Amino acid sequence: MPTHRKDLPRVYNIPGEGLVCEIYCNGQPLLFDRLGLESRIVERRKTGLDTGTEEQALQLLNEMQG
Numbered sequence: 001m002p003t004h005r006k007d008l009p010r011v012y013n014i015p016g017e018g019l020v021c022e023i024y025c026n027g028q029p030l031l032f033d034r035l036g037l038e039s040r041i042v043e044r045r046k047t048g049l050d051t052g053t054e055e056q057a058l059q060l061l062n063e064m065q066g
Contacts, residue, residue: 009057
């Protein structure tokens, strides 16, 4: 569960790209579209890493894209 405000995913509508979600990884902001988030979740699960923030971001994108 995110503990800091900056750890919460943010969604942006970027012209030519559509909806993307910003998440922070090691203090650096990263932008992902839906496919990128799905890939990141799969890769992190394979290595046993937490996917909570990515799953929350994916849920936000899915809700906004309807």
